[in-house]
Amino acid sequence: MRGEVMTGARTLALVGNPNVGKTALFNALTGLHQRVANHPGITVERHEGELKGSHGQVRLLDLPGVRSLAPRSPDEAITSATLLDEGNAPALEGLLLVLDATQLRRGLFLLSQVLETGLPLLVCVNMADEARAEGVPVDTNGLARALGGIEVLAVSALKGDGVAALRQRLLAGPLVAPAQPRLADIAGVHTTLRPSRARWQAQRRGVEEASLVQEEAAARWRFAATVLADVKTTAANKLRQRSDRIDRGVLHPVFGPFIFVAVMGVVFQAVFTFATPAADAIEAAVAFAGEGLRAGLGSSLITDLLVDGALAGVGAVIVFLPQVLLLFLLLILLEDSGYLSRAAFIADKPFAYIGLSGRSFAPWLSSFACAVPGILGLRSIEDQRERRIAMFAAPLLTCSARLPVYTLLISAFVPRSDVLGFLSLQGLVLLGLYLLGILLAILAAALYDRVLKSGARLPLLLELPPYRFPAMHTVGLRLMQRAGMFLRRAGTLILVFSVLVWALTAFPRPERAPETSSERAAAIESSIAGRIGHWIEPAIEPLGQDWRIGIGLVASFAAREVFNSTLSVVYAVETPDGADADARLADTLAGARDARTGALSFTLPTVLGLLAFYAVALQCISTIAVVARESGSWRFALMQFVFFALGAWMLAWLTRTAALAAGLG
Amino acid sequence: MVSESPTPEIHVSWRALDSLAPGQQGAVVALRGPEAVTTKLAEAGFVPGALITLVRRAPLGSPLEVAVDGARFTLRAEDASAVLLHDAR
Numbered sequence: 103m104r105g106e107v108m109t110g111a112r113t114l115a116l117v118g119n120p121n122v123g124k125t126a127l128f129n130a131l132t133g134l135h136q137r138v139a140n141h142p143g144i145t146v147e148r149h150e151g152e153l154k155g156s157h158g159q160v161r162l163l164d165l166p167g168v169r170s171l172a173p174r175s176p177d178e179a180i181t182s183a184t185l186l187d188e189g190n191a192p193a194l195e196g197l198l199l200v201l202d203a204t205q206l207r208r209g210l211f212l213l214s215q216v217l218e219t220g221l222p223l224l225v226c227v228n229m230a231d232e233a234r235a236e237g238v239p240v241d242t243n244g245l246a247r248a249l250g251g252i253e254v255l256a257v258s259a260l261k262g263d264g265v266a267a268l269r270q271r272l273l274a275g276p277l278v279a280p281a282q283p284r285l286a287d288i289a290g291v292h293t294t295l296r297p298s299r300a301r302w303q304a305q306r307r308g309v310e311e312a313s314l315v316q317e318e319a320a321a322r323w324r325f326a327a328t329v330l331a332d333v334k335t336t337a338a339n340k341l342r343q344r345s346d347r348i349d350r351g352v353l354h355p356v357f358g359p360f361i362f363v364a365v366m367g368v369v370f371q372a373v374f375t376f377a378t379p380a381a382d383a384i385e386a387a388v389a390f391a392g393e394g395l396r397a398g399l400g401s402s403l404i405t406d407l408l409v410d411g412a413l414a415g416v417g418a419v420i421v422f423l424p425q426v427l428l429l430f431l432l433l434i435l436l437e438d439s440g441y442l443s444r445a446a447f448i449a450d451k452p453f454a455y456i457g458l459s460g461r462s463f464a465p466w467l468s469s470f471a472c473a474v475p476g477i478l479g480l481r482s483i484e485d486q487r488e489r490r491i492a493m494f495a496a497p498l499l500t501c502s503a504r505l506p507v508y509t510l511l512i513s514a515f516v517p518r519s520d521v522l523g524f525l526s527l528q529g530l531v532l533l534g535l536y537l538l539g540i541l542l543a544i545l546a547a548a549l550y551d552r553v554l555k556s557g558a559r560l561p562l563l564l565e566l567p568p569y570r571f572p573a574m575h576t577v578g579l580r581l582m583q584r585a586g587m588f589l590r591r592a593g594t595l596i597l598v599f600s601v602l603v604w605a606l607t608a609f610p611r612p613e614r615a616p617e618t619s620s621e622r623a624a625a626i627e628s629s630i631a632g633r634i635g636h637w638i639e640p641a642i643e644p645l646g647q648d649w650r651i652g653i654g655l656v657a658s659f660a661a662r663e664v665f666n667s668t669l670s671v672v673y674a675v676e677t678p679d680g681a682d683a684d685a686r687l688a689d690t691l692a693g694a695r696d697a698r699t700g701a702l703s704f705t706l707p708t709v710l711g712l713l714a715f716y717a718v719a720l721q722c723i724s725t726i727a728v729v730a731r732e733s734g735s736w737r738f739a740l741m742q743f744v745f746f747a748l749g750a751w752m753l754a755w756l757t758r759t760a761a762l763a764a765g766l767g
Numbered sequence: 768m769v770s771e772s773p774t775p776e777i778h779v780s781w782r783a784l785d786s787l788a789p790g791q792q793g794a795v796v797a798l799r800g801p802e803a804v805t806t807k808l809a810e811a812g813f814v815p816g817a818l819i820t821l822v823r824r825a826p827l828g829s830p831l832e833v834a835v836d837g838a839r840f841t842l843r844a845e846d847a848s849a850v851l852l853h854d855a856r
Contacts, residue, residue, distance in 0.1 A: 207812075447841050
């Protein structure tokens with residue numbers, strides 16, 4: 103029996119509809135005692151927390167919110183699999199079903215399905231404070247009676263009311279299995295439906311007759327109505343009225359889009375303006391630590407591995423954190439306040455033209471900071487086709503790792519002149535690269551949309567919750583959860599690959615440790631990376647590039663901005679203390695000449711071509727790995743990589759050829 | 768308050784949800800269209816007898832904001848056309 107009490111490890115799971123404050127309750131119950139576990143068999147993570155008391159402890163799983171147990175998105179699939187005991191999910195002692203006090207009937211729809219799992223159950227009516235504010239406190243006794251004796255507790259996760267009592271109850275002892283677990287028995291609803299487990303599986307495969315599915319749903323709604331017939335309930339009328347007043351402005355036909363653009367502009371600006379000083383400080387601190395380490399340890403292979411491999415790798419990871427954290431923070435605030443679903447509502451129409459929906463908006467916005475959180479954010483999308491299209495195109499949006507490469511090349515080669523007297527040409531080129539990224543993402547999505555066989559689309563049933571003030575402790579915990587996920591998914595790979603790239607550039611070791619910059623340059627040319635650079639030279643020669651850029655391309659797979667530091671070594675740039683490394687590199691590149699012909703290595707057309715290459719190429723090992731994992735298909739990830747590489751090459755060639763023809767050389 | 772599906776009669780006028788003006792409402796008679804759409808709609812509360820209000824259209828004309836059973840959902844016009852209502856006013 104699954105419902106049996108297990109000694110030692112008691113495991114309970116939180117389930118509920120989306121937007122009922124389930125995660126807020128999870129955070130309120132477990133606080134910092136939580137961790138992330140990989141769900142076996144499914145490529146999605148699951149949050150686990152621990153409740154400890156004097157009598158024992160309980161493991162609590164936070165399962166993604168669902169409206170029904172017939173899952174569609176990878177997120178929903180976890181919830182279903184855990185409840186239906188599939189795919190090596192941990193055995194559950196029981197469930198905490200979280201309901202929204204102001205939307206009880208919606209929760210009871212899910213309850214009717216949850217009952218059929220036969221698992222012991224405790225019903226938690228959340229947002230009890232909002233019901234009280236409406237003058238209709240949650241009638242826990244009435245609800246428990248109507249549900250045939252299931253335990254019911256009222257809580258307010260955001261305010262903390264009732265959380266201590268709930269914690270005590272969970273620690274006190276096992277939950278009780280519902281006495282009458284069958285839908286037909288509880289409220290006298292008569293259905294002629296087959297057992298639900300087989301039915302959900304059939305629904306998931308899409309083989310069940312639509313009329314049967316609808317009939318079952320109607321029966322479940324009747325069940326919900328019957329249960330509530332004698333229970334006094336309320337909707338969140340006051341909150342809804344306030345929301346409607348706000349929405350008259352926020353979703354106004356004329357002002358709505360302006361507010362949307364303004365909010366997103368602020369997010370965008372904040373991420374780049376406020377995060378840049380922090381990122382610079384991190385870079386300086388890492389460089390300082392490296393010098394200190396080198397001075398302390400002396401020159402050896404181990405020192406090189408630690409400083410140029412490991413420490414540089416750690417630096418390459420944490421330098422992203424200010425931007426990614428700030429972006430996450432702003433997105434969480436927008437999401438918890440309720441604006442993010444309005445943004446999706448507004449953005450849906452333009453997204454619909456390229457096979458996407460408003461749901462893809464926030465993940466795409468994240469991709470401007472980094473494609474990894476963007477792609478992770480696509481998990482909650484139910485429509486598999488949309489998920490694939492959005493995942494395919496997202497890496498084309500200009501992520502922040504491209505920015506150092508763009509800045510370097512632009513400052514070195516684009517004239518510092520003004521257009522029309524007041525627009526900086528350098529700024530225009532950068533803006534053009536951002537627009538190019540957006541344009542390419544749109545084209546790629548539209549193209550992939552046409553390529554995919556058209557399947558049945560799922561309706562865009564996005565809930566628009568009333569506006570609420572985000573609770574700061576919940577925001578803080580969620581920020582930590584997301585940052586942790588980013589570090590695990592992207593961070594570890596960037597770190598490992600940085601060490602690998604270091605090894606490629608450090609081996610074979612020169613006979614004598616290089617001391618001057620020109621010796622270092624000679625060492626890297628004879629290294630494995632140097633050989634790879636020479637080896638791919640024929641492929642990039644039509645783009646006007648040589649083996650040195652080849653090394654840069656290989657090295658920048660760890661993270662695109664590694665391109666800059668690698669070129670500094672390849673071009674033997676001397677950076678005395680206090681000098682701006684990137685400015686010195688820019689000067690060096692501008693004066694670099696081909697050893698054979700004596701011609702300038704880089705001309706404006708060549709550089710424009712290189713910029714175009716970086717705008718397209720999927721030059722990022724973390725993104726490739728995350729795409730493979732999230733799509734569940736290495737084939738898809740490799741197809742995307744090859745497609746982007748070919749596209750990058752062609753666009754670079756076209757750009758250079760056109761620039762040469764225009765006489766820019 | 769939840770009624771059985773009414774027997775279709777000639778004088779009953781059915782309207783698709785997407786043809787409503789903001790502020791208008793009606794009771795669901797039936798869902799039509801592909802299974803994937805109707806299942807999701809039924810799970811969200813669009814079942815015969817349920818009272819549906821078209822709250823507003825998005826600033827760009829689509830999707831629609833729809834009130835059903837105390838919740839608000841977005842619904843694209845083509846999916847809203849799967850929801851047939853009677854007594855719409």
